[in-house]
Amino acid sequence: MSGGGLPLAGRGRADAGGTASAGGGEVRKTVLPGGLRVVTETVPTVRSATLGIWAHVGSRDETPALGGATHYLEHLLFKGTRRRSALDISAALDAVGGEMNAFTAKEFTCYYARVLDSDLPLAIDVLGDMLTGSVLDAAEVEAERGVILEEIAMTEDDPGDCVHDLFARALMGDSPLGRPVLGTVETVNGFTRDRLARFYRKHYDAPHLVVAAAGNLDHDTVVRQVREAFDKAGALERTEGRDPVAPRTGARPLRARGRVEIADRSTEQAHLVLGMPGYSRNDDRRWALGVLSAALGGGMSSRLFQEIREKRGLAYSTYSYTSGFADCGLFGVYAGCRPGQLSDVLKICRDELDHAARHGLPDDELRRAVGQLSGATVLGLEDTGALMHRLGKSELCWGEQLSVDEMLAKISAVTPDDVREAARDVLGRRPSLAVIGPLTDRQTTELHEAVA
Template identity: 45%
Template structure:
């Protein structure tokens, strides 16, 4: 494996670098440790709106020039907002790394937030919300998070609401950036063909004037009683989520939970996929996923089926949950799940973008690089007893929420 280097600049900005010369490109991202979790109720969606606005022009570049200076050199430019971070990133040819860093830094430090552009982009985001609300297979996940983490920022949709997005003014965006886009919570992650020392110097030149820091919130959501929430819509299928709490980002159980996820619904060979889709033909989409954050975690089963088959699918999901809670997983099946998980992780690292994201995620969450070998060893240590213990703790069907968008 290649070596990961970390530099902390005098102002607190961190640079994590993984150089390797087996490619001719490099992925770079500027990560700000703020997302929808850090917003107040009246700020819901402001992190995502700011992400949009940073592409709308700076004192040096128009929106078109921002795109052209990356794409016109054969690169790729984009951004995303999550519950706990916002990332602006590019993938470029190695010789264009300094240019990419200059463009990204200019966006971060010098975006204009012109009033007419802000109003236009608010409308764009509101259209994005409408599109999202017209996609039940996507919407149901946010509704499920809201039901799981009632009254907590983790339960809010990243995109915000029509009302909150429509209310934001220029000073709201600039004020939020002044509080959250600060040196102590900024990580620059770089993976691919590059010189780490030269990259550190470039970042210091570009971001050296960034200042400030803030304390991350530490208020886990309160545990709520399970509920069933059925939302009638003009849809053909029932889109449902069944789930509850899971290990958070710091729990040592997170590795064994990844194995459990692979066993239960994380692939075509998983139990849910085989039993519900392959053996009975009751659903096209069926699976599971885990979500881990600083303050909480979740485990969710998702599926889409006809109204007529919904009760049978629910019963089969319950059956598979009870199997994991009452029976040890056969060693052969467990080993297949481990191999699937490890193979996915190793192959993902063939992408410079995935390596860059992994560098930043580890630094933001743990403050250190977690070697792949360490993760593989933790996965390999998982026993049938570990899986059963986790299932007993987290997969009690009677303690899980049901959220469904149903025909009606």
């Protein structure tokens, strides 16, 4: 990106601006004196705006004893500040028909609100207050503990969701990336108010935060309102002169572990994820791996969908996916099927991955995958929430914004040879496997043999 937005009366410095993007508007960025980044995309054709405040902290920043602390804080920041009670926070957005929520991931946390464009100042004030002025009341810490334990139980009751946590453990072991974002019953029960408060103070200062907004807005106005919201708590003054926290870097290739994790449960379906190490989000080969994933399991014409569902009727849902972290990544294949069909489904998955690793895929399938991935990229950015998500994640993870045209160019530049090389490299690695379902001893033995 090039060009620049204008600083506000010397109170901020502008790093980038003037770039057209998916919404047809302009992306601009300003860095305030305390290291707080504000990135916006103007979409003048809508009457809404979505605001997100992104924190540079996720579950991978936790020690084993702190497992789930980031997610616990995500809950607690809705429970009251020095200026607002928990009811005041929720009522403020409800009163204008707004939507507010948050999510915790492995490497970041996001708090967001979607409102009418005229109510964006309210959303900025409320979310800014939550991020800078939460009191973490001891009574609320205790009350929310029960809520989080119920959330863990709910996840355990959803095997289609839980199997992905099990796969992360199979592939990445007892590492921060291999442990569940929610933590465990033991870690959640061990948290005290003081321990969570220390974690909050360490990770929620201005240099760790990015404010992203998309919709019918004016960048300079948003920057002024964000500065005012954070100044109320003295958040910028405390960190004045500091630079924003840099994106995560490093290279920690995952070892192909070949592990099998099985949870024997009385479910109607068996759920499996088969996969292996992939590429980090900073590796240019991730574009080729994305095309490969689209061809193998990205749509109704993909190999896995055709072989498993259309031709044999063995599963309702099957797909492949990639996840990229700062220093490593993964590729996975999911399927849910009747327990008695588990071995057949797993064999098809293994055969398709092995075939792609050895022989590649035909050019026509790869061209279709490029088109499918390109279309999904554009269609996925058709609302202000998606645009905000792209702005915030891009700034936090890469420190820059790729325009949609630049992303499409990256996808279109992928050649069949690039995809075949990615297939040989990634799919040729020893896979790991996670399975949840009612399994016989024979099936358990077969699962271990399948990845041996």
